Amino acid sequence: MTSLTAKDKEVVKAFWAKVGGSAAELGSDALARLLVVYPQTKTYFSHWKDLSPGSAPVKKHGATIMNGVSDAVGKIDDLTGGLLSLSELHAFTLRVDPANFKIFAHNILVVLAINFPDDFTPSVHVAMDKFLAALARALAEKYR
């Protein structure tokens, strides 16, 4: 797929400046949805007692993930380099099937649409979709 244009990066950064403050809540909601809407993803979290939306581990881990996304916005000019250690973590320790990055990205977009319906215009939607795809690619870099 295509790489991010200067315009894409501008749109992503401007939008994130607006919404990034809510990263923790957005992340918790996105993770909660992932587990409910795509139950196969629960297989990665058998070590949690409670996988329901609003549970402590879901809230905490959702925030962790989304803070990672925030961090990636700051590294938007070199996602591959910037996310190297995270990629190694996902490849060698977590071993998450990278197909799940796409599914998680969809839930991030849904959560953005729900919370920022007026700002999440088609133009912002396409830039964010491209950014999350680029993020996923960088995260999958060390897999094989």
Place this chain on the structure above:
Amino acid sequence: MVKWTDKERSTVRTVWESIDIDELGPEVLRRVLIVYPWTERYFGAFGDIFTTTAILQNPKVAAHGIVVLRALDQAVKNMDNIKDTYAALSRLHFEKLEVDPDNFRLLADCITISVACKLRAEMNPQVQATWQKFLQAVVDAMCAQYY
């Protein structure tokens, strides 16, 4: 045949009833063309759909968005028979329109996101799960007559 609980049926109906097709239809198709620009290949007759501004202002895009959502109404009314309900439409999209069926998945995602903008917190995780299950059944039916 897809199995639906009573709760799922009522969820799909409730979501559908809170949607204004004339408002959402144009929005959905605009989103598809802007977010996935390669879909422009199917709409040669619509005139200028090559920039975001043009897409947002194009009356044929708006009109066709309404046509597409009206067709979705058929699935809401025939949840136990979505496959048969869409057999002719599926054949049409394969034989005449020659649409890559992956586009049905892209359209479904855009419908979900546009509905999410409208419903906001009402689209809780359970509602999202049911709504996406419903759209998946529609997508499967639209793919069913491809050979």
